[in-house]
Amino acid sequence: MSHLLDGILGLDPALILVLTGLLVFAEDAVFVGFVVPGETAAVIAGVGAGLGHVALPLSIAVVVVAAIVGDSVGYEVGRVFFGPRVLTSRLLAPHRHRIERAQAFLRRRGGLAVFLGRFTAFFRAMMPALAGASHMPYRRFLVWNALGGLVWGTVFVVVGYVAGASYHQVEHQVGRGIAIALAVVVVGLVVVWRVRAHRRPADPVSS
Numbered sequence: 001m002s003h004l005l006d007g008i009l010g011l012d013p014a015l016i017l018v019l020t021g022l023l024v025f026a027e028d029a030v031f032v033g034f035v036v037p038g039e040t041a042a043v044i045a046g047v048g049a050g051l052g053h054v055a056l057p058l059s060i061a062v063v064v065v066a067a068i069v070g071d072s073v074g075y076e077v078g079r080v081f082f083g084p085r086v087l088t089s090r091l092l093a094p095h096r097h098r099i100e101r102a103q104a105f106l107r108r109r110g111g112l113a114v115f116l117g118r119f120t121a122f123f124r125a126m127m128p129a130l131a132g133a134s135h136m137p138y139r140r141f142l143v144w145n146a147l148g149g150l151v152w153g154t155v156f157v158v159v160g161y162v163a164g165a166s167y168h169q170v171e172h173q174v175g176r177g178i179a180i181a182l183a184v185v186v187v188g189l190v191v192v193w194r195v196r197a198h199r200r201p202a203d204p205v206s207s
Contacts, residue, residue, distance in 0.1 A: 028070035050164015078132030118148030
């Protein structure tokens with residue numbers, strides 16, 4: 001993990017932003033949120049900012065825009081290709097019960113469900129398509145999607161930024177090895193949290 005993190009953070013600053021932006025975009029746009037670590041990508045962008053590789057406002061902007069655009073593409077995929085067939089897709093058959101609950105949540109809460117869905121791994125991958133399939137007006141979707149993307153992206157990039165700043169302080173005091181370990185622990189915790197969120201049977205619908 002330390003070699004991977006070092007490798008990513010050792011890239012050209014522009015490439016760091018491109019890679020993290022593409023990961024965040026792909027998570028929501030094409031249903032790869034089940035495997036692509038969106039939070040981890042946002043945290044890495046923040047770590048890069050904390051280490052001085054990229055500017056913090058630019059890192060936040062890239063992650064937030066990628067999240068909003070990715071969700072908008074997911075919305076169009078659901079509107080154009082899915083419709084009512086979303087529940088009969090073989091690919092999504094193992095998640096049919098959770099999709100039904102997500103649809104019920106969307107019917108009850110509307111735009112608020114789009115906002116809250118940004119903070120749950122499964123919903124983040126599926127909610128845009130479900131909103132498109134249910135023909136939610138795009139302007140309404142965009143408002144809640146943008147709000148969710150702004151809050152989510154800012155929070156996770158800032159988490160990474162704090163870790164990166166701590167990296168510098170620890171590196172100065174006790175050496176580079178421990179500093180790398182600190183950054184790896186932060187990113188690792190995000191990955192573990194994400195995996196557990198995928199496996200957890202409960203979701204916001206039941207709350």
